[in-house]
Amino acid sequence: MSQKELAALVASRTSRKRTVPSTATSPMSTRSEPKSIIEIHISNDSSSTKRTCRDVEHANVKVDQAQQQEEENLEQLPPLTQEEQQRYNDFRTSGSIFLQDLPCFKLQQAQPAVGSSPIPKCRECRRRNVAPKEGETSAVHDVYCRFYEFRRLQFNEKGELGVVGFPNPYSEPTPEDTAIWQPDGSTAPTSGYMDIQVCRYILLHAGDQFCYLWRQEAEALRLHQNPDGTIAWKKAVKGTREICDVCDTTLFNYHWTCRKCGFGVCLDCFKDRKEGQRLRRVETATQKGCDEYHWLLCTDPSGPQEHALTELMLTQIIAGDALNVLGRLLHEVRSLWQVPQVCGCLLSKQAVEDAQLNELIQDMIKESQLKQHTSFSSLASEQKLHQQQRLEQLHAKKLEFARERGIDYVPGRVWTKETLGKDPITTAFDNFKHINFLRKGLAGLRRFLPPRAMTLAHSTQLAPGVPHEWLCDGKLLRLTDAMHPDNRVLYQEVWKCGQPVMISEVARSLNLDLWHPQAFCRDFGEKPNDLINCLNGNLVPNQPMRHFWEGFQCMGKRLLDANGKPMLLKLKDWPPGDDFAEILPTRFADLMKGLPMPEYTLRTGNLNIASCLPKMFVPPDLGPKMYNAYGSALHPDKGTTNLHLDISDAVNIMVYVGIPQDGDTKPQLAATQKAIALGGCDYITRARCQSPDVLPGALWHIFPARDADKIRDLLNRVTLEKGFRLEPDHDPIHDQNWYLDDKLRARLFKEYGVEGHPIVQCLGDAVFIPAGAPHQVQNLHNCIKVAEDFVSPENITHCYHLTHEFRRLSHSHTNHEDKLQIKNIIYHAIKDCCTILTRALDERIDAEMAKLQAE
Numbered sequence: 001m002s003q004k005e006l007a008a009l010v011a012s013r014t015s016r017k018r019t020v021p022s023t024a025t026s027p028m029s030t031r032s033e034p035k036s037i038i039e040i041h042i043s044n045d046s047s048s049t050k051r052t053c054r055d056v057e058h059a060n061v062k063v064d065q066a067q068q069q070e071e072e073n074l075e076q077l078p079p080l081t082q083e084e085q086q087r088y089n090d091f092r093t094s095g096s097i098f099l100q101d102l103p104c105f106k107l108q109q110a111q112p113a114v115g116s117s118p119i120p121k122c123r124e125c126r127r128r129n130v131a132p133k134e135g136e137t138s139a140v141h142d143v144y145c146r147f148y149e150f151r152r153l154q155f156n157e158k159g160e161l162g163v164v165g166f167p168n169p170y171s172e173p174t175p176e177d178t179a180i181w182q183p184d185g186s187t188a189p190t191s192g193y194m195d196i197q198v199c200r201y202i203l204l205h206a207g208d209q210f211c212y213l214w215r216q217e218a219e220a221l222r223l224h225q226n227p228d229g230t231i232a233w234k235k236a237v238k239g240t241r242e243i244c245d246v247c248d249t250t251l252f253n254y255h256w257t258c259r260k261c262g263f264g265v266c267l268d269c270f271k272d273r274k275e276g277q278r279l280r281r282v283e284t285a286t287q288k289g290c291d292e293y294h295w296l297l298c299t300d301p302s303g304p305q306e307h308a309l310t311e312l313m314l315t316q317i318i319a320g321d322a323l324n325v326l327g328r329l330l331h332e333v334r335s336l337w338q339v340p341q342v343c344g345c346l347l348s349k350q351a352v353e354d355a356q357l358n359e360l361i362q363d364m365i366k367e368s369q370l371k372q373h374t375s376f377s378s379l380a381s382e383q384k385l386h387q388q389q390r391l392e393q394l395h396a397k398k399l400e401f402a403r404e405r406g407i408d409y410v411p412g413r414v415w416t417k418e419t420l421g422k423d424p425i426t427t428a429f430d431n432f433k434h435i436n437f438l439r440k441g442l443a444g445l446r447r448f449l450p451p452r453a454m455t456l457a458h459s460t461q462l463a464p465g466v467p468h469e470w471l472c473d474g475k476l477l478r479l480t481d482a483m484h485p486d487n488r489v490l491y492q493e494v495w496k497c498g499q500p501v502m503i504s505e506v507a508r509s510l511n512l513d514l515w516h517p518q519a520f521c522r523d524f525g526e527k528p529n530d531l532i533n534c535l536n537g538n539l540v541p542n543q544p545m546r547h548f549w550e551g552f553q554c555m556g557k558r559l560l561d562a563n564g565k566p567m568l569l570k571l572k573d574w575p576p577g578d579d580f581a582e583i584l585p586t587r588f589a590d591l592m593k594g595l596p597m598p599e600y601t602l603r604t605g606n607l608n609i610a611s612c613l614p615k616m617f618v619p620p621d622l623g624p625k626m627y628n629a630y631g632s633a634l635h636p637d638k639g640t641t642n643l644h645l646d647i648s649d650a651v652n653i654m655v656y657v658g659i660p661q662d663g664d665t666k667p668q669l670a671a672t673q674k675a676i677a678l679g680g681c682d683y684i685t686r687a688r689c690q691s692p693d694v695l696p697g698a699l700w701h702i703f704p705a706r707d708a709d710k711i712r713d714l715l716n717r718v719t720l721e722k723g724f725r726l727e728p729d730h731d732p733i734h735d736q737n738w739y740l741d742d743k744l745r746a747r748l749f750k751e752y753g754v755e756g757h758p759i760v761q762c763l764g765d766a767v768f769i770p771a772g773a774p775h776q777v778q779n780l781h782n783c784i785k786v787a788e789d790f791v792s793p794e795n796i797t798h799c800y801h802l803t804h805e806f807r808r809l810s811h812s813h814t815n816h817e818d819k820l821q822i823k824n825i826i827y828h829a830i831k832d833c834c835t836i837l838t839r840a841l842d843e844r845i846d847a848e849m850a851k852l853q854a855e
Helices: 003-012 053-072 082-094 104-110 123-128 175-181 196-223 267-274 322-336 355-374 382-405 456-462 487-495 517-524 546-553 585-594 666-678 683-689 705-721 742-752 793-806 822-854
Strands: 152-155 161-165 231-233 255-257 264-266 313-316 438-441 444-447 468-471 476-479 501-503 528-533 538-544 569-571 625-629 641-644 649-658 696-702 757-762 766-769 775-779 782-790
Touching: 082 152, 175 322, 196 267, 196 322, 196 355, 196 793, 196 822, 255 267, 264 267, 322 822, 355 822, 456 468, 456 487, 468 683, 476 487, 487 501, 487 793, 517 546, 517 782, 528 546, 538 546, 546 569, 649 696, 649 757, 666 683, 666 696, 683 757, 696 766, 696 782, 705 742, 793 822
Parallel strands: 231 313, 476 501
Antiparallel strands: 152 161, 255 264, 255 313, 438 444, 468 476, 501 766, 528 538, 528 569, 569 625, 625 782, 641 775, 649 766, 649 782, 696 757, 696 775
């Protein structure tokens, strides 16, 4: 790694905002035949990416020199605007206390010219203290100051500006600040429409994780060591994501802040430091700019110094007492609405004694079930909706009859001795009471429901009329009508157990002409992008994308390696980041229209709890993302995507499958069938793939999230058996250096009893991958796949656990940074559900009271 890259790496640790790289490119020359390309070796191995102490020292020396140069050029900074100057003149005249509303470097211009000491600048402004470049109006508009709307300032009698404290979290938030966090009857939920059953379902799966989060936040008060009992309030700033300066995890609420430089550290890192634990291994005692615990040194003008725990200020982001209010409300709402609680806290053991209230809520639950069962999806046809209206009228009469005679009647499509009179949410864990499905992890208890194998006879009773079949010995559900309105019944039965799901015929809802290689070559052929040779993992940088797309259908046009052999390429990170909708607007609209299980996968879906995050927060990058690669069936030990796991749930849709037409296709087709057989696929899958009208696209192996540690153990053992050492701060799954071939999979099953789900994805198939489930992909033929991430309530505990797992990876790791903000998502999902249920109950009570008064 070059010193320039290292300096950028160190600077990025102190920056809260990312810069977008320039998109300007030079024109590329055309070619008429394949040419050999120089490949660049890339690796996730720590030996090539680990920052040594000497490298970091060199990088920090450069940063320190840059800071000195910035401080010498203060006169080049943009002056205060007339409005800013007038505002600060008024503050100077009145002597009133005000919140800092300018970056630190601009405050120096509000000081008197002589006779005053400069106010301490935060470490963010020290990194961003640059003058505008030639031809630019301003170069500092993207600066985020750590003390913006956080530090209270005042001019003294001499006109000198000084710090006089920080905001109080209880007395200073405005009603608008409180409305972001406080559940109340007047604030509209962020998530939009969620009915009673959806809210109860989310509380069932996410409520216990919120209770653990609440208890963890309360622990901060016990950990705090500063004798000054002040708790500061750091207002949430729109478009800014606060992150820990040590582990890069999003700061949710309680954290500790340095009054002098704005250094911020999360609750987990503070606890590690207090207990003497290092987040990552340190090769030497200290590093330039960091102490032995990887904590950045204070940038106080008196000189760099370590941050002492006793001097850091406890800071909260949530306004007032909203967290405690919501925590108590959650347990009250779950008790009222008969949602099982397994968090184990004292509040969860309180029962509702009011019989009339219980009866009223029972009626509301049954009415909600009735409505949900008769209008399960907004995608139903007009004929289906007419049938549902007729069914709703029928159920309404039965419900009224049952009320009058005290019969416990639960609306639904099927009634058996097992289901009659039972609420599926209240009885959700009845089948698992004899099983310990809660496992202690890094971040509290993780819920692992045992795997569920089903037969067609059983599932047909649960959801009659839903076309489906069972693969992998009844553990993999394949739904064959992507738009059937009742798909969710079976989907949730499997999904809550952490098992993948496949939905076919998604292509019927898409315009496949938009997703053809020729269309991409026509629209983006001259745009440069990096490619990866899957045979050796090497990078082929900055190639016109037509070199890649032309090779999809013609072997003769593929790029050649140094030995003159065609490369096995995949397109790296395109479209980049969250630019899919901007670069491919037509395809984005087509994808959003055709996503299966839209209540989960759409950004506004009521079971995609990421939709609950208020607009003022930086939205998590949930895609879509494209995966474009050549087929590798002739290389069974080479995966297109090596074994890894994701922090969120995902759906991956196959939108194109093809074979080059300029060569002999028989070896490719034979290798495909052999790969499917070696992959462990069952008879039904193999029979489907041998059908003449089905072209297999990719072979997946998806392993249960509960078995991730067993897979790690095997890969670590294999590493040691090969004579290599285990690198600290790295992980055999997160590093994505392994593809489990048939021999490794057989060993995994024999020694650990771990068996994955082999899935063959064909054109139009959508594969749903649960969060935390290790998986790998081998393209059998040339494939174009599109993936969309989402956050389901069923897998929220895995997302939470993985956030803690990723924070222990090295800073150079691609998965290190917390981009999901799972704590904020959980908080606002619980807030919305509690608000909706409380409001629904209040409105029903008011209606009943009005009815009684009228009588």
